[in-house]
Amino acid sequence: MKISDTPHLAGLQSKFSKPQTNAKEQWNSFLDQLQTAIAEVDQLGKESEKLTQDAVMGRVENLHDVMIAAEKAKTAMNLTLEVRGKALEAYKEIMRMNF
DSSP, X not given: OOGGGSHHHHHHHHHHHSXXXXXXXXXXXXXXXXXXXXXXXXXXXXXXXXXXXXXXTTOOSOHHHHHHHHHHXXXXXXXXXXXXXXXXXXXXXXXXXXX
């Protein structure tokens, strides 16, 4: 079975097989992905806040939806903080290297 036989994997292959020759393009691509991820985390937090406010006001029929939204936001924020911590550790390690 080849990767090109499965459409969702073929798309990934074409995305990652494109040579990016310019470091600036790679950096801009990374920044775009980072900004998108942060925006998604922010959106999950806002949705959770809105559902929580609706629950307090009695406008929510299913409290499970409120709890699920809160857990999604919490998990996304924890993951973001972990990634930030790992990035800082990597930066500090690079700064300690002697060339």
